[in-house]
Amino acid sequence: MALLEVENLTIAYKTRRETAIAADRVNFSLKRGRSVGIVGESGCGKTTLGMALLRLLPSNGFVKSGRITFDGMDLLGLPDARMQRVRWKRIAMIFQAAMNAWNPVQRIGDQILEAIRTHDPKITKAEAVKQVEQLYELVEIPSDRIFDFPHQYSGGMKQRAIIAMALACNPDLIIADEPTTALDVIVQDQILQKIKAIQKEKNIALIFISHDIGVVAGVCHEIMVMYRGKIVEAGRREEVFEVPVHPYTRALLSSYLTIDGVFEIRDKQAPAPPCTPAEALSKELCGYVHLCPHASEACRSRPPQWREITPTHKVLCSLCR
Numbered sequence: 355m356a357l358l359e360v361e362n363l364t365i366a367y368k369t370r371r372e373t374a375i376a377a378d379r380v381n382f383s384l385k386r387g388r389s390v391g392i393v394g395e396s397g398c399g400k401t402t403l404g405m406a407l408l409r410l411l412p413s414n415g416f417v418k419s420g421r422i423t424f425d426g427m428d429l430l431g432l433p434d435a436r437m438q439r440v441r442w443k444r445i446a447m448i449f450q451a452a453m454n455a456w457n458p459v460q461r462i463g464d465q466i467l468e469a470i471r472t473h474d475p476k477i478t479k480a481e482a483v484k485q486v487e488q489l490y491e492l493v494e495i496p497s498d499r500i501f502d503f504p505h506q507y508s509g510g511m512k513q514r515a516i517i518a519m520a521l522a523c524n525p526d527l528i529i530a531d532e533p534t535t536a537l538d539v540i541v542q543d544q545i546l547q548k549i550k551a552i553q554k555e556k557n558i559a560l561i562f563i564s565h566d567i568g569v570v571a572g573v574c575h576e577i578m579v580m581y582r583g584k585i586v587e588a589g590r591r592e593e594v595f596e597v598p599v600h601p602y603t604r605a606l607l608s609s610y611l612t613i614d615g616v617f618e619i620r621d622k623q624a625p626a627p628p629c630t631p632a633e634a635l636s637k638e639l640c641g642y643v644h645l646c647p648h649a650s651e652a653c654r655s656r657p658p659q660w661r662e663i664t665p666t667h668k669v670l671c672s673l674c675r
């Protein structure tokens with residue numbers, strides 16, 4: 355049985371001018387110990403989706419329709435106090451800017467201890483310290499650095515400590531939103547490998563959000579490609595990364611892979627400009643129609659249909675059979 359089930363989830367933002375849909379009828383499920391990457395360019399709705407799962411949308415954002423079931427619980431119907439307990443304890447998050455979120459005047463170890471003791475008031479201080487030491491071992495920070503202040507840590511260490519914090523309550527699911535984007539490439543790779551190893555070792559489910567399909571493919575079992583608020587292709591990593599079908603996925607990959615033929619670039623074209631989902635989402639047509647080198651009359655006149663490429667690989671495109 356799936357740990358997380360997202361059904362027909364539509365999320366919108368109210369602005370002074372309009373109500374704009376930022377994620378449109380999103381469906382997916384995730385089992386314990388599995389990982390899914392949500393990939394797409396800036397503004398396509400990835401963060402909105404992650405925030406909705408945590409019920410942390412900004413005040414003008416709301417779930418318009420759909421259902422989120424987590425471990426049998428209807429997350430959208432959960433009273434706030436219970437949702438508060440689910441957050442961190444069952445579903446933890448790692449954000450791009452998280453490493454800057456440490457309180458600068460409090461030692462990092464104390465901040466992690468506080469999180470552990472808030473969620474488990476019965477734990478003794480000594481037990482909690484032991485837990486932090488184990489977490490530091492896991493994320494490979496020497497335990498004599500636990501009680502340093504944030505300014506004494508490098509960027510990579512701060513982000514590793516955020517991972518330790520996310521793991522502190524033994525979550526079943528981690529949502530990681532661009533967790534390494536602010537770091538240099540070498541540190542980025544080390545942290546991604548760490549996330550992958552911990553996820554496997556602890557059998558945690560992972561939702562990994564990134565604009566970089568290469569990063570997602572390196573970490574996740576499954577990939578969902580998002581364009582203007584819609585998932586347009588979804589499948590196992592090898593299927594989407596090695597045999598991409600949707601013209602947008604191919605464009606995304608062609609901007610990623612430039613050498614030695616893991617993927618033959620069939621749709622060489624300029625990368626899509628930043629998207630403004632609001633304009634396209636109200637129409638039922640494919641949001642990529644104006645950029646697609648293969649768009650046909652059918653694409654301009656009918657909504658795209660989901661097609662099954664394999665039992666685990668599907669694409670929202672009228673062209674793909």
Ligand SMILES: Nc1ncnc2c1ncn2[C@@H]1O[C@H](COP(=O)(O)OP(=O)(O)OP(=O)(O)O)[C@@H](O)[C@H]1O
Pocket residue numbers: 367368369376394395396397398399400401402403412414415565629630631632
């Ligand atoms: N608080 C808000 N009010 C109104 N519109 C918003 C708000 N937050 C996001 N949006 C809009 O919703 C859409 C999706 O934004 P979102 O941040 O989820 O995209 P994203 O794919 O995560 O982009 P990025 O990678 O840049 O964070 C965008 O068009 C964005 O402008």
